[in-house]
Amino acid sequence: MTPGSPPNREELRYWLALHRAPLIGSRRFCAILAHVHSPRVLFETKAADLAALGLKEPTISYLCRPDWQAVETDLHWLSASGHDCLILHDPRYPPLLREIPDPPPLVFVRGDISALSTRQIAVVGSRNPSPSGRRIARDLARGLVSAGFTITSGLALGIDAAAHSGALEADGITIAVAATGLDRVYPRRHQELAETIVERSGALISEFPTGTGPKAEHFPRRNRIISGLSLGTVVVEATSRSGSLITARFAAEQGREVFAVPGSIYSPLSRGCNELIKNGAKLVQTVEDIVEEFQTQSTVQAYEPSFQTDSETDQPYMELLKYIAYDPTSVDTLVAATGKTPEVIMSMLLMLELQGHVASTAGGQYFRIQ
Known part of the structure; x- marks a missing residue:
């Protein structure tokens, strides 16, 4: 595979196979890539030499007997339209992601x-x-x-x-x-x-x-x-x-x-x-x-929440809104603050909620969102 180019299907099989190897995280995968030009090399290396690279027994055992059926499942998924896999060397790999200390050696993508x-x-x-x-x-x-x-x-x-x-x-x-x-x-x-x-x-x-x-x-x-x-x-x-x-x-x-x-x-x-x-x-x-x-x-266009009085909300509702905090406020608190009956308060709260000025909690309290 030429560095900086997408892998062909055969080369990708080895990337996918190594990606599934036990005890091979993103950091170790990238460290391996720093020493070999292709993951394929590992699958063609003797067990004793793999041990010399510092790989653990479960990893070595897998590399000697890869799960090619699982790899074929990955390749089958990748054959569908709009499905792709980007390896670290692929020029289409997200540049900012490549810069992090432990970039994923390959990413699966669905979409654009x-x-x-x-x-x-x-x-x-x-x-x-x-x-x-x-x-x-x-x-x-x-x-x-x-x-x-x-x-x-x-x-x-x-x-x-x-x-x-x-x-x-x-x-x-x-x-x-x-x-x-x-x-x-x-x-x-x-x-x-x-x-x-x-x-x-x-x-x-x-x-x-x-x-x-x-x-x-x-x-x-x-x-x-x-x-x-x-x-x-x-x-x-x-x-x-x-x-x-x-x-x-x-x-x-x-x-x-x-x-x-x-x-x-x-x-x-x-x-x-x-x-x-x-x-x-x-x-x-x-x-x-x-x-x-x-x-x-x-x-930038402004999309921040803002509160403005309009013709649909009259002064009594504005007065009630003054007593509703951005933290949950009980109906009893509003009754005590305004002197209105619970029935009147509930009716006014419903209108304010419909207009998007307040929201209710599961416990029957209300808080201001504008």
Whole structure:
């Protein structure tokens, strides 16, 4: 294989085979590539010589008897239209991802490969966000799309899905990095979202081969790719133990920008973001806070939440809104503050919720989102 060119099918078989070898992570794979011109060499080397390279017995045993049937399954998947595999030497391999300390030696792609080389911003956060968090993620994604960025995230429930959806709503490109093989979608309820991403000139990407299901240890590996593809990572709502903080840490280690949306000191969903800001992440209140770091402020269109009185909302509703915090507020608190009956308060809250000014919690409380 000529360096800097895509591999032919026969050469790719050896890349795929080595990729499936036990105890061969991305760092060891890349270290091997520094000593051999092709993975094929390892499969033609005697066991004793493989041991001399420092490889462990399970790896050596596999290299002597590769699982070619599994490799054929990968190749069968790759034969479908819109499916591809980019090895580290491939000129189409995402340039920013190649720069990280442990780039995946190969990535599977479904969709438009050119999307992987666009200017990307990662938007990540809680799988169980507040309604306000979902709205912020969608608005930020829409605004970043209008500024010329691609939105990258992890296809997870919550903030990830909101970010992907916001990009699609703005007719933008979005990339989903999977923690499984691309022959399946996780979570299953995002099958339609995944198909839409591909149909709209975006891409699904994974370092995991076909047949790989979701495992806890796969998600941190997925997260380093999300940050590695991106110029910066924005965290929207995260608890102090959120996996999104792992993505932010990877971004910092990779020399990329880290952004966080602040929140209430009383909200567990804000603790992770507030801690990031305390430790040096840039506080985000508007899309411009992100874009200005990349010197393209003039291309931004405002999509930040704003509150304005209009003819549909009269003064009593505005007065009630003053007593509703951005943290959950009970109906009893509003009754005590306004002197109105619970029935009147509930009726007014319903109108404010329909107009998008407040949202309700599972516990029957309300908080302001505009």
